[in-house]
Amino acid sequence: MTKILFFGRLRDAAGLAELSCCLPQSLRTVAEVRQWLGARDPNLGQALAAPGVRVAVDQTFCASEQACAAGAQEIAFMSPLSGG
């Protein structure tokens, strides 16, 4: 079971902040997870592919979309961060 989180504008695009799912065994990378989510909801897929979106797998930022997502407990998709 993998928890998928959406932050910022992506939460609006997804219509939810969090979902739990069994990712297909075939998905290896973050890019593949993103495409899988986009296949279910094209609007969300487009939002996830926008520039500035960052991804963390198990609370560690991914340097690239080729990062491994297989076996992840938690994948977070984040629109541009802004504190302060």
Next chain:
Amino acid sequence: MTKILFFGRLRDAAGLAELSCCLPQSLRTVAEVRQWLGARDPNLGQALAAPGVRVAVDQTFCASEQACAAGAQEIAFMSPLSGG
């Protein structure tokens, strides 16, 4: 009667913080006042001529040593300023 004030290291050089005197009528500029003080006390004269010394006449900084000192109520000789 003119009040002459010494600040910072110049107070040590003068051996006093303040003196009152009747400046000779012949003294027109700040440079002349400085030379007159130096004639009385060569060590003080040297200290007053050191780089970084600033002078205010009647509580206004002098842009140059050629500033007018005639008729001044108060002439302040200041070693380099340092607050904060």
Next chain:
Amino acid sequence: MTVLLCPAPFSPEREMALLAQGKTGDCGALASFVGYCRATSASGAVEALVLDHYPGFTEKEIERIAAHVIERHQLIDLHVLHRVGAVAAGEAIVLVAALSAHRAPSFAAVAEMMDYLKTDAPFWKRELGPSGARWIEPTADDYARRQEHAR
């Protein structure tokens, strides 16, 4: 180092007082910054900001950035308090305070920490006004300032 997320209003002055109490004799400089929720923005009246965060991850990321800033500027100490949830107009959103021996490192550290918070800390901000909610994302200026700091 102190990194705290605050779900309710905090008093920057009280925090500064605690900080000053704990300072050591080699501390000559305390630079600080308080960011407040303004009552107006480019898009009109602002009633509140709502700050979302990623519990656990947000704290960890700010601590990582703060440790980097402490080391880079050889600080004596660095404190970061940041609101989460709803922040009403007029309330403090963030306090950053840096203690160092001399003034230059404390100034640089506070400015740098703020630049990082604007672009690299896991927060997402909505502005609530009479016309509804609006997401606030970093500006081109914010990204440019962030780029000035080597990592």
Next chain:
Amino acid sequence: MTVLLCPAPFSPEREMALLAQGKTGDCGALASFVGYCRATSASGAVEALVLDHYPGFTEKEIERIAAHVIERHQLIDLHVLHRVGAVAAGEAIVLVAALSAHRAPSFAAVAEMMDYLKTDAPFWKRELGPSGARWIEPTADDYARRQEHAR
């Protein structure tokens, strides 16, 4: 604008609280700096600093510099408190606090005001230690920083 010379210890936190109370809705940023008397310096232990000033002239000059900084950075407000007389190790010497709409002007204003105070404000500082008194004058760094600000 507030410019105050303080012959006795003051509480920077209390001043900051007063400042924050008085702030308006358009204020998004409060940057500040507190300089403390350190217990040690390059020349050893420090018991106190003694700050001479030129009554009347010192106030006037700081106000002139402060007005320049407010205008240059379009500040909402600027506050300067500065000790005169003897300052014991650990006590605050100076507080500079700038209020503005956004953060960049408040940072720049506090740094600039401090740079001016180091080289252009009529104060003369002696450090008192076990080996007697020693005059402290601006360093080459202080003058270089001061030169960065057009006047």
